Amino acid sequence: MITLIIISVLPIVLLYLGLYKAQKALLPVTIIGLLAALAAAVMQWTTNDQPQPIYNGMMLFNNFSVAFSVVSIISTILILLLSKGYFEKISTHIAEYYAIILFSLAGIIVMVSYHNLTMLFIGIEIMSVSLYILAGIRKKDFASNEAALKYFLMGAFSTGFLLFGITLIYGASGSFDLDVIRDWVVTHPRNIDPLFYTGILLIIVGLCFKVGAAPFHFWAPDVYEGAPSLITLFMSTVVKVAGFAAFLRLFSACFSTIADFWMPVLLVITIITLFIGNITALYQQSFKRMMAFSSISHAGYLLFAIVALGAGSANAVFMYATAYSIASIIAFGGLILVRQQTGSDNFEGFNGLAKKNPFLALVLTVSMLSLAGIPLTAGFIGKFFMFSGVLAHYNVWLVIIAVVNAIISIFYYFRLIIAMYFRSAERAEVEVPVYYKFVLGFSAIVTIIIGVYPAFISGLI
Amino acid sequence: MTVSILLFLPILAALAVLLFKNEAAKHAALFFAVVELGLALYFLAGFVPDASVQYAVDVPWIAQIGVYFSAGIDGISMVMVLLTTVLVPLIILTTYKHEYKNAKAFYALILFMQAGLLVVFTALDGFLFYVGWEAALIPIYFICALWGGENRIRINIKFFIYTFAGSLFMLLGIIYLYLQTPDKLYDIHKFYELSLSLTQQSWVFWAFFIAFAIKMPIFPFHTWQPDTYTEAPSAGTMMLSGIMLKMGIYGVIRWLIPNAPAGFLQWQTLVIILSVIGIVYASLIAFNQKDGKRLVAYSSIAHVGLIAAGIFAWTTQGVQGAMIQMLSHGINVVGMFFIWDIISRRLNTRDISQMGGIAKVAPNFSIAFLIIVLGTVALPLTNGFVGEFLLLKGVFNYNIWVAAVAGLTIIFGAVYMLRMYKNVMQGETNELTAVFADISGSEKLVLAIICVLIIGIGVYPQPILHISEAAVTNLVDTVSAKFNNSGF
Numbered sequence: 001m002i003t004l005i006i007i008s009v010l011p012i013v014l015l016y017l018g019l020y021k022a023q024k025a026l027l028p029v030t031i032i033g034l035l036a037a038l039a040a041a042v043m044q045w046t047t048n049d050q051p052q053p054i055y056n057g058m059m060l061f062n063n064f065s066v067a068f069s070v071v072s073i074i075s076t077i078l079i080l081l082l083s084k085g086y087f088e089k090i091s092t093h094i095a096e097y098y099a100i101i102l103f104s105l106a107g108i109i110v111m112v113s114y115h116n117l118t119m120l121f122i123g124i125e126i127m128s129v130s131l132y133i134l135a136g137i138r139k140k141d142f143a144s145n146e147a148a149l150k151y152f153l154m155g156a157f158s159t160g161f162l163l164f165g166i167t168l169i170y171g172a173s174g175s176f177d178l179d180v181i182r183d184w185v186v187t188h189p190r191n192i193d194p195l196f197y198t199g200i201l202l203i204i205v206g207l208c209f210k211v212g213a214a215p216f217h218f219w220a221p222d223v224y225e226g227a228p229s230l231i232t233l234f235m236s237t238v239v240k241v242a243g244f245a246a247f248l249r250l251f252s253a254c255f256s257t258i259a260d261f262w263m264p265v266l267l268v269i270t271i272i273t274l275f276i277g278n279i280t281a282l283y284q285q286s287f288k289r290m291m292a293f294s295s296i297s298h299a300g301y302l303l304f305a306i307v308a309l310g311a312g313s314a315n316a317v318f319m320y321a322t323a324y325s326i327a328s329i330i331a332f333g334g335l336i337l338v339r340q341q342t343g344s345d346n347f348e349g350f351n352g353l354a355k356k357n358p359f360l361a362l363v364l365t366v367s368m369l370s371l372a373g374i375p376l377t378a379g380f381i382g383k384f385f386m387f388s389g390v391l392a393h394y395n396v397w398l399v400i401i402a403v404v405n406a407i408i409s410i411f412y413y414f415r416l417i418i419a420m421y422f423r424s425a426e427r428a429e430v431e432v433p434v435y436y437k438f439v440l441g442f443s444a445i446v447t448i449i450i451g452v453y454p455a456f457i458s459g460l461i
Numbered sequence: 462m463t464v465s466i467l468l469f470l471p472i473l474a475a476l477a478v479l480l481f482k483n484e485a486a487k488h489a490a491l492f493f494a495v496v497e498l499g500l501a502l503y504f505l506a507g508f509v510p511d512a513s514v515q516y517a518v519d520v521p522w523i524a525q526i527g528v529y530f531s532a533g534i535d536g537i538s539m540v541m542v543l544l545t546t547v548l549v550p551l552i553i554l555t556t557y558k559h560e561y562k563n564a565k566a567f568y569a570l571i572l573f574m575q576a577g578l579l580v581v582f583t584a585l586d587g588f589l590f591y592v593g594w595e596a597a598l599i600p601i602y603f604i605c606a607l608w609g610g611e612n613r614i615r616i617n618i619k620f621f622i623y624t625f626a627g628s629l630f631m632l633l634g635i636i637y638l639y640l641q642t643p644d645k646l647y648d649i650h651k652f653y654e655l656s657l658s659l660t661q662q663s664w665v666f667w668a669f670f671i672a673f674a675i676k677m678p679i680f681p682f683h684t685w686q687p688d689t690y691t692e693a694p695s696a697g698t699m700m701l702s703g704i705m706l707k708m709g710i711y712g713v714i715r716w717l718i719p720n721a722p723a724g725f726l727q728w729q730t731l732v733i734i735l736s737v738i739g740i741v742y743a744s745l746i747a748f749n750q751k752d753g754k755r756l757v758a759y760s761s762i763a764h765v766g767l768i769a770a771g772i773f774a775w776t777t778q779g780v781q782g783a784m785i786q787m788l789s790h791g792i793n794v795v796g797m798f799f800i801w802d803i804i805s806r807r808l809n810t811r812d813i814s815q816m817g818g819i820a821k822v823a824p825n826f827s828i829a830f831l832i833i834v835l836g837t838v839a840l841p842l843t844n845g846f847v848g849e850f851l852l853l854k855g856v857f858n859y860n861i862w863v864a865a866v867a868g869l870t871i872i873f874g875a876v877y878m879l880r881m882y883k884n885v886m887q888g889e890t891n892e893l894t895a896v897f898a899d900i901s902g903s904e905k906l907v908l909a910i911i912c913v914l915i916i917g918i919g920v921y922p923q924p925i926l927h928i929s930e931a932a933v934t935n936l937v938d939t940v941s942a943k944f945n946n947s948g949f
Contacts, residue, residue, distance in 0.1 A: 375595040384632075388526070391636050396664070403629045410622055422606055422614050455523045 001054065001061060002040040003069055006033060007106045011099035018095020027084060030098050034077050041069045053115040057177045060115035067318050067461045068112040068245040075238045075325045076105050078443065082333050083230050084435045090138050090228060097137065101234065104130035108242040117166045117176040120246055124162065124210065127242065128155050131235060135227040147226025154209065154219040162206025168199030178253045185257055192258065200255060200262050211243035213299045214273040224292035232288065233332040236295040237325040244302050244317050256309055266307050267398065273300035274405045281412045287335055288345040290412055294371065297405060298324050304386040308393040314461045316389050320382030323370055323450060326443045327379060330367035333440050334360055341430050347415055351425035360432060361420045363444040370447045372413040373406055378450035463518040464532050464583050467504065470497055471576035475569040483564040487557060490568035494550035501546035510536055510928050512935035514585065527639065527646040531586040536932030540784050540925065541582035541711055544791050545704050549575050551910060552699045555799045557903035561608055574600035574700060581708050587635040587647040590716065594628055594708065601700060608694040620689040627675035634668030638720060652720050662724030669717040670732065676709030677765050680739030690758035695802035702761050703795040707787045713772050714780060719936060722943045733773045733859065737866050739766035744873035753801045753811045756881060757794065760837065760874060764790055767870050771852030777937045779855020784929045785922060786848025789836065793845060796833040796911040803904060808893055813881060818890030823899040827886050829908035834882045836915040838875040844918035
């Protein structure tokens with residue numbers, strides 16, 4: 001709870017700092033504040049006793065929320081470190097960016113800790129409204145405006161679905177509280193109202209919009225491409241992870257006993273998501289757009305944990321999401337640097353990078369290998385948990401489809417490696433600021449450490 | 462003293478090599494590889510050739526899902542460890558006359574790959590086996606793609622996709638077996654104890670088989686191989702053909718057949734026929750090759766086909782033949798690719814038809830070449846003979862007609878290899894070959910070692926056979942008992 005309070009108060013402090021033109025203090029204050037929030041989250045970690053919901057069952061801070069809060073906060077810190085000098089180029093109102101990103105993070109903390117559907121809705125809205133602004137933050141830029149408008153329209157639409165779903169669930173079960181809903185489902189095994197089922201479907205639609213799963217993914221590529229790269233990074237990592245945490249929390253808490261009903265629906269969504277994400281990513285010339293589509297396919301892998309709902313699901317999502325977020329941070333960090341030099345998002349911009357910037361090429365390679373799921377990187381551990389989970393449900397065909405998709409993804413992830421190492425181009429050295437060196441190096445090392453010895457985080461939840 | 466020293470030394474060595482200057486990297490790499498060989502020989506000296514697992518290490522890795530860092534050496538692994546540790550220093554020595562750009566990365570990758578290979582050959586845990594399997598693939602991909610020939614980008618992505626695809630299916634097989642174990646462990650001995658239904662075993666069989674068939678390669682999964690071998694830098698080709706393809710063969714012996722004996726029995730005929738088709742097919746293509754390196758690449762498919770057939774026949778003799786032939790083939794094929802490396806470096810071509818008469822100007826070279834050719838065509842008293850004889854005997858026990866066709870490999874091999882030798886070395890010299898300089902320095906050393914090994918193992922194979930005998934007998938008997946008990 002202290003985490004949430006800190007993250008909610010912090011942006012207000014920042015806005016005042018902005019008011020008094022204390023530009024230099026913005027980043028340090030944000031980082032210190034987030035570190036305090038991180039410490040508060042970690043201190044809530046419990047090893048044995050089961051925490052109870054607080055505030056009349058509105059919120060529940062258990063290890064699940066702590067783990068996902070920690071991942072979100074760390075990712076946000078890394079992303080903000082990358083933003084040093086980035087927002088200044090876009091606009092003069094820098095304090096607002098930090099504040100809005102933190103507001104969004106507050107929404108995310110609510111999303112991973114809710115115990116009541118109204119809190120889920122409020123969390124999603126706090127997060128989304130902030131994101132609508134962030135996507136359009138480059139006021140004069142056409143693509144950025146398009147992204148914001150698209151994201152807003154689609155997002156509002158999907159929130160409508162979600163809200164409608166929540167209403168129907170309330171109508172059938174008489175409560176917003178997760179425990180009450182679960183008890184209602186368990187005590188009415190034979191005569192569940194069709195309204196309830198409809199509610200589940202609508203919630204699935206709403207949440208799939210938010211996490212960018214096909215066929216509700218249409219907003220994602222354009223929004224990801226149009227928004228400033230750092231905002232895209234924030235959306236495709238922290239926001240997506242929070243979306244899945246919320247998704248998983250709802251389904252494992254309330255609907256696990258009626259999995260026979262919604263599982264086939266999600267199964268179809270998963271398969272479509274995998275194929276659409278992967279196959280479209282193959283054809284992209286722009287690295288940024290490729291990452292957008294690949295993030296759709298990663299949403300497909302993350303859905304595995306919900307399709308094969310079980311005791312290991314939370315752990316699988318946690319591992320996968322961590323690996324994916326860290327790798328994405330490296331990829332976008334590299335992209336921002338290369339773009340500053342070449343002015344384009346295309347793969348060609350990376351040609352011959354290894355000769356001039358061996359460090360940058362190396363960390364980007366680690367990131368691509370991790371995204372592709374090659375052993376000794378965190379991405380493999382994530383995929384491994386996902387595959388194990390699905391196979392445990394004897395869903396052999398789904399795993400085979402996943403394997404086929406993992407193979408397809410090699411093509412586009414290796415394209416970057418090939419461009420950097422095997423194609424030559426006349427280019428000058430890309431300047432890597434010290435903040436970037438720290439964030440990229442740290443992320444690459446964490447990726448390898450999780451890949452080699454996952455035991456230190458894989459047993460947490 | 463456990464096997465973990467053997468596994469971690471190359472990784473540390475790879476990191477250490479990166480600290481050296483590019484000029485000194487090869488000496489450092491050679492030094493570490495020789496230390497590793499010394500370590501392996503030390504292990505061999507203390508090795509008791511019974512069926513037990515020795516020097517075992519078993520520590521929790523990801524304990525809550527039953528993954529252990531569990532490895533050890535039995536007779537079968539010992540032969541593979543010897544193969545790897547003998548060949549890697551030799552391969553590094555073959556590169557002494559090359560000047561690679563960014564050499565320290567090159568040698569670091571070779572040493573890192575050695576670590577992956579050794580993990581594969583000693584792992585007793587499914588997860589560890591898979592990690593080693595992929596850890597060997599990444600370095601070789603970069604070796605081939607960074608220091609390879611013209612078409613390296615396209616060809617190597619094909620190679621990578623092929624092998625990666627195969628290994629993902631194997632991963633599914635491993636996870637599937639894990640889920641069946643009562644205690645949820647990746648321990649191979651727990652896998653061996655499972656009794657799955659025939660359908661389950663068929664699935665497991667194919668999941669593993671595809672990975673191994675691509676790696677070896679067995680017809681029709683071989684299409685990546687000739688291009689990759691031809692375009693790779695010669696040290697990369699040697700790593701691939703000398704050691705890496707043995708991962709597939711070793712996998713069949715250790716992970717495929719014992720884990721899915723009934724599934725294997727179900728498909729035995731098919732896979733033997735595929736192996737034999739591969740022998741004939743690759744031999745026929747080898748006849749028509751003008752490029753020497755490519756010819757050796759195809760001959761390698763033929764030889765591996767025979768090894769595969771011998772294993773799939775699943776008799777003690779066949780598997781023993783496979784063990785010694787893996788060692789022999791590794792030595793011979795490294796020698797053969799080195800011969801072509803020497804030729805192409807001097808003449809800037811590998812076109813056999815342009816050559817001739819080299820024997821006149823380079824007598825030492827011609828003797829070494831001849832001995833390697835004879836070893837490859839399995840002349841008695843060379844190392845190739847022992848293995849191929851045992852393999853054919855194994856196949857013969859399975860079916861006489863299959864053995865007859867498989868035996869063609871020896872005749873075919875003799876024809877194209879001796880013809881290659883004749884065209885390159887004999888006859889009159891021409892403008893190109895008249896100035897061929899004889900071998901010297903590191904080349905002499907490598908070829909001398911290879912020739913000694915070829916003849917040494919050929920004349921007195923018993924010590925090598927003895928290492929793996931008990932372990933192979935035990936494994937074959939265990940699996941045969943499973944055939945009988947399950948009533949298949």
